[in-house]
Amino acid sequence: DIQMTQSPSALSASVGDRVTITCRASQNINSWLAWYQQKPGERPKLLMYDASRLSNGVPSRFSGSESGTEFTLTISSLQPDDFATYYCQQYNSYLWTFGQGTKVEIK
Amino acid sequence: QVQLVQSGPEVKKPGESVKVSCQASGGTFKTFSFSWVRQVPGQGLEWLGGMIPLFGTPNVAQSFQGRLTITADQSTSTFYMELTSLRSDDSAIYFCARASVPTTVNTFLRFWGQGTQVTVSS
Numbered sequence: 001d002i003q004m005t006q007s008p009s010a011l012s013a014s015v016g017d018r019v020t021i022t023c024r025a026s027q028n029i030n031s032w033l034a035w036y037q038q039k040p041g042e043r044p045k046l047l048m049y050d051a052s053r054l055s056n057g058v059p060s061r062f063s064g065s066e067s068g069t070e071f072t073l074t075i076s077s078l079q080p081d082d083f084a085t086y087y088c089q090q091y092n093s094y095l096w097t098f099g100q101g102t103k104v105e106i107k
Numbered sequence: 108q109v110q111l112v113q114s115g116p117e118v119k120k121p122g123e124s125v126k127v128s129c130q131a132s133g134g135t136f137k138t139f140s141f142s143w144v145r146q147v148p149g150q151g152l153e154w155l156g157g158m159i160p161l162f163g164t165p166n167v168a169q170s171f172q173g174r175l176t177i178t179a180d181q182s183t184s185t186f187y188m189e190l191t192s193l194r195s196d197d198s199a200i201y202f203c204a205r206a207s208v209p210t211t212v213n214t215f216l217r218f219w220g221q222g223t224q225v226t227v228s229s
Contacts, residue, residue, distance in 0.1 A: 001168070001169060030213075032213050034215035034216070036152075036216075038152075043202060043219040043220070043221060043222060044144075044152065044202070044204075044216075044219055045219075046207075046215060046216065046217050049207070049215040050215075055217070085151075087151060087152050089152075089154070089215070089216070091212065091213055091214060091215055092213065093212075094157070094166045094212035095154075095166060095168060095169070096142065096154045096157070097154060098144075098151060098152040098153065098154060099151075100151050101151040101152070
């Protein structure tokens with residue numbers, strides 16, 4: 001199975017901060033990567049797909065990039081609604097896997 | 108608008124089996140990949156397995172092979188999972204989710220069910 005190593009596991013940030021979350025794949029996944037946001041008690045919500053494409057209705061402060069097997073989710077200016085847990089997921093091979101998650105907390 | 112409605116909470120004893128359903132509405136059922144994802148309280152998301160009903164062959168994560176059966180009923184647009192030999196660490200919320208692009212496994216999960224709480228306790 002492809003392993004997805006996500007970091008950090010948690011971070012504290014303030015409103016307005018730039019936040020970066022990283023996900024590293026154990027092998028080439030050909031940009032087949034999605035990012036999800038999940039708030040407590042809610043189902044996950046798709047944020048980005050194909051590494052850098054924004055899902056419908058997601059604010060433009062979210063962006064995604066890739067370099068080889070390393071993928072990055074960036075929030076350019078953290079807003080109160082962004083405090084949540086974020087997961088990456090690869091869909092390169094049909095044994096999909098998620099990263100361990102990054103909890104973004106209020107500093 | 109695609110909606111996924113899951114069956115209600117379950118309480119089971121260790122060693123028993125549980126079957127969870129997910130009824131889809133909106134869109135074509137048989138051509139999209141459906142998945143089961145679980146979340147143990149306080150932990151992350153774990154992909155269990157999935158299938159494209161049109162092709163009929165499920166893919167199951169290695170950790171669950173032999174214990175997890177995934178099926179689909181095209182006549183009712185319902186997706187199922189059955190997990191056997193339940194243990195206490197199987198207590199979790201189980202989500203079904205549907206992919207965005209048809210007839211491919213290289214696609215992300217755009218639509219999610221509300222989740223089904225499964226509790227395993229003696």
